[in-house]
Amino acid sequence: GGKRIIAGSRPEEDQALLPDFGTQSLLDAPVAAEDTEKREAKEIEARWIRLVSNDTENIPMGLIAAWGSLFCAYSQPWHVGLLLAFTVARVGHTFAYANAKQPHRVFAYMVGVLATLGMCANGVAGALLA
Secondary structure (H helix, E strand, O other): OHHHHHHOOOOHHHHHOOHHHOOOOOOOOOOOOOOHHHHHHHHHHHHHHHHHHHHHHHHHHHHHHHHHOOOOOOOHHHHHHHHHHHHHHHHHHHHHHHOOOOOHHHHHHHHHHHHHHHHHHHHHHHHHHO
16 A cells, blocks of 8 residues: 555556656566566566455455345345445456556446445444344
8 A cells, every 4th residue: 555655666557646656666676677578577476466465355355245234234136236346346456457457446446345335334224224
């Protein structure tokens, strides 16, 4: 998050969203400009490590919200819709991150977060009001 922005270690496409923080790059150590094959390999490796880390942080929370509100959801159609939105958003986020698409990645991430919060709210409403 914030420290990566300051350190300049966010994906390069984020630079347009963070102009005050200078150059952003996924590379940990400088690679000679003429060594394009190594540079590309390091960027792909770092991108996929971060992508998997992001999935590992966010998908379990979505699944906990989905499973936790499954039997006490206030509205079953809303539950199904929010779960579908979460799933599509996470697939979209993975695609956007893997292909360096910004702001698509942020949009997909936010839809996933909002869907998770919606499932939680739907479950709490069902537990309290049913």
